[in-house]
Amino acid sequence: MITSQPDAHGHFGPYGGRYVPEVLMNPLEELEQAYIAARKDPTFQAELNDLLANYAGRPTPLYYAKRLSTNLDGAEIYIKREDLLHTGAHKINNCLGQVLLARRMGKKRIIAETGAGQHGVATATVCALFGLKCRVYMGEEDMRRQRLNVFRMRLLGAEVVGVGTGSKTLKDAISEAMRDWVTNVADTYYLLGSALGSHPYPLMVRDFHSCIGIEAREQILKATGRLPDSIFACVGGGSNAIGIFHAFIGDASVKLIGIEAGGRGPELGEHAARMTGSLPGVLQGAYSYLLQDADGQVALTHSISAGLDYAMIGPEHAWLADRGRAEYVNCSDAEALDAACVLSRTEGLIPALESSHAVAEAIKQAPGAKGQIFIVSLSGRGDKDIDIYRENLKDLDEPDTHK
Amino acid sequence: MSPTRISKRFEQLREKGEPGLVAYITAGDPSLERTPDLVFALERGGADFIELGVPFSDPIADGPVIQRGSARALANGTNVAKVLDIARRVREKSQIPLLLFSYMNPLLRYGFERLAKDAVAAGIDGCLLTDLSVEEAEHHLGALRTAGLDTVFLAAPTSPPERLALVARYSTGFIYLVSRTGVTGEQDTVSDAVGPLVAATRKLTSLPLAVGFGIAKARDAAVVGAIAEAVVVGSAFVRLIENNAASPDLDAKLEALARELKQGAVSARKKT
Ligand SMILES: Cc1ncc(COP(=O)(O)O)c(C=O)c1O
Numbered sequence: 001m002i003t004s005q006p007d008a009h010g011h012f013g014p015y016g017g018r019y020v021p022e023v024l025m026n027p028l029e030e031l032e033q034a035y036i037a038a039r040k041d042p043t044f045q046a047e048l049n050d051l052l053a054n055y056a057g058r059p060t061p062l063y064y065a066k067r068l069s070t071n072l073d074g075a076e077i078y079i080k081r082e083d084l085l086h087t088g089a090h091k092i093n094n095c096l097g098q099v100l101l102a103r104r105m106g107k108k109r110i111i112a113e114t115g116a117g118q119h120g121v122a123t124a125t126v127c128a129l130f131g132l133k134c135r136v137y138m139g140e141e142d143m144r145r146q147r148l149n150v151f152r153m154r155l156l157g158a159e160v161v162g163v164g165t166g167s168k169t170l171k172d173a174i175s176e177a178m179r180d181w182v183t184n185v186a187d188t189y190y191l192l193g194s195a196l197g198s199h200p201y202p203l204m205v206r207d208f209h210s211c212i213g214i215e216a217r218e219q220i221l222k223a224t225g226r227l228p229d230s231i232f233a234c235v236g237g238g239s240n241a242i243g244i245f246h247a248f249i250g251d252a253s254v255k256l257i258g259i260e261a262g263g264r265g266p267e268l269g270e271h272a273a274r275m276t277g278s279l280p281g282v283l284q285g286a287y288s289y290l291l292q293d294a295d296g297q298v299a300l301t302h303s304i305s306a307g308l309d310y311a312m313i314g315p316e317h318a319w320l321a322d323r324g325r326a327e328y329v330n331c332s333d334a335e336a337l338d339a340a341c342v343l344s345r346t347e348g349l350i351p352a353l354e355s356s357h358a359v360a361e362a363i364k365q366a367p368g369a370k371g372q373i374f375i376v377s378l379s380g381r382g383d384k385d386i387d388i389y390r391e392n393l394k395d396l397d398e399p400d401t402h403k
Numbered sequence: 404m405s406p407t408r409i410s411k412r413f414e415q416l417r418e419k420g421e422p423g424l425v426a427y428i429t430a431g432d433p434s435l436e437r438t439p440d441l442v443f444a445l446e447r448g449g450a451d452f453i454e455l456g457v458p459f460s461d462p463i464a465d466g467p468v469i470q471r472g473s474a475r476a477l478a479n480g481t482n483v484a485k486v487l488d489i490a491r492r493v494r495e496k497s498q499i500p501l502l503l504f505s506y507m508n509p510l511l512r513y514g515f516e517r518l519a520k521d522a523v524a525a526g527i528d529g530c531l532l533t534d535l536s537v538e539e540a541e542h543h544l545g546a547l548r549t550a551g552l553d554t555v556f557l558a559a560p561t562s563p564p565e566r567l568a569l570v571a572r573y574s575t576g577f578i579y580l581v582s583r584t585g586v587t588g589e590q591d592t593v594s595d596a597v598g599p600l601v602a603a604t605r606k607l608t609s610l611p612l613a614v615g616f617g618i619a620k621a622r623d624a625a626v627v628g629a630i631a632e633a634v635v636v637g638s639a640f641v642r643l644i645e646n647n648a649a650s651p652d653l654d655a656k657l658e659a660l661a662r663e664l665k666q667g668a669v670s671a672r673k674k675t
Contacts, residue, residue, distance in 0.1 A: 009538055017538070017539050018536050018538060018539060019507055019534045019535060019536065019539055020463075020534055020536065021463070021464045021533055021534060021557065021559070021581075022536065022556070022557040022558060022559040022561075022562060022566070022570065022581065023559040023560075023561050023581060023584050023585075024561075025536055025538075025559075025561075025562070025566060026561045026562060026563055026566060027561060165470065166460070166461070171461065172461075175461050175462075175463050178463045179463060179464075179466070179586045182463075182464065182584060182585060182586055183584060183585040183586060184584075185561060185584050186584070279512075281508045281511060281512065282506070282507040282508045282511060282534065283461060283508065284461065284463060285534075287539075290508070292508065292512065294512070295482040295483070295509060295512065295513075296459075296483075296508040296509035296510070296511060296512030296513065297459065297460040297477065297508075297509065298460045298461050298508070
């Protein structure tokens, strides 16, 4: 049976590890020790489970999308409703886990990066809940396209710091957060928002999201009496995907499908599809597949969804891909937009643009899959993306559509 | 491994009772053509070692000054091969010890085996990668050492004795002590962390110790020169290059700053 656990130094096969300035090596070691101790501590787990249930809203439903399935006349599609969680996306699972850890470690100040702003909002939320100082780094381009989330973070009492270097997106926000952490490491906890970065982050973030897959596995067995045939999840850094995949890794019959951002096209710079021919490299603490040029400079990326717009895939995904346990495909900006419209109108669910990529792939594969069962991770709801939907669906935005 | 130009220079400095000056500049800033002349200017001013920065797109350990220098160098098309060309041009006229200073990915992409061979052929003496921990370096050290390159690692105020011992074990040539927790960039004073870090590292190694991050003035060079074998200065030179990129006096200004810093460092030993 295939399993997926890192070695003692946080390597998933050749990937992952700790590629950071020496200043951070001991703090990462301390974080790992604190996490291992917390993981074994029943009071930590009890407090986390209580917050997940009563504050965040777990378990989330596994919803049978009957109209969508009927219209496509193929696979039976079930939707894992992470969009129903407090703050509107899966990100809160990880933030609750890490904030409890930060408190346990006696840290008074929390920093985070954010792309789509969902992780930033979830971080600002848990900091408000625990009375901790919170600073969120966000690329200026992302601040523009996810303006609503910038305001939500500020309303929650967090300080949002714009990052104007590089592509002004998630990658640049992570660099700036790492520089802050290097400087203020004694009292500051870096609450990283995806299954990325140096060990123990990819492991820890995955563990905190593994409830998604554990619930989904029980729910689908209860609903249908069998395991699903395929699971679809979008992959930015890879946290919602690894969270839903993990409980199924040992179930060889279940196909695990990660969907990356195909953006505007296949040329370097136009997409964030790391698994279509990029080479492994080192960025921001880890070794994994990385979009880069021939000189090893990190390539610019593009996606309509800020949360998928990043040059590296999380190391555990790289390893699952190499071993053939998961497969990675991509959907274009246009396909994601179409899928969002379809889901909105057949099921009354307006998805986040990130999640729309997973929906798009399920819609693509469903017609040829009669008799099969699909699960789609609906990692977040679309409120944050309304401005982007409006820009792209101009005909819906006329003052009077009855002309 | 026979001693590199780095070890030989530290030996000469020891005989003279003089601390060394390590000067960092980003190769290709303000242009690929000018970098060799900037190295010669720094040498005339008294720099003992040159760190040639190979720019990386995402320099997480660098503050704004070196970030901007890296961006300028990248815009000029700087890559590993072109930095090795610069080293060859320096070697036509000078035997100053040269280190490649970079992040992991540009070198990984070039290939460590190939890099080791080409770097030695170009006259490079050592290699220092900011985001390469000793733990992850294991696989790559063989190639660099076999080719005859020194591998320098960083130690930091957050490194406990076990990690200092690891850093000492994996380093050759010298050990680079990071003066404070933080990114590169000029500071007003030398961090209080330096003294204890130097003392703790001394207990574990006989390698020369170079202290850097934040040192920008002769006064600070003196503080460091009193207790370490070398002072590393980077952002102050890169800022001077930024502010005088188009000036015909750039070489002279760099030379003057190097002289000031070297004299600062040397003055500390004279007093004691
Ligand atoms: C709703 C939603 N889904 C997915 C992602 C992508 O992140 P990950 O791949 O870590 O799940 C984001 C990131 O911002 C998000 O907001």
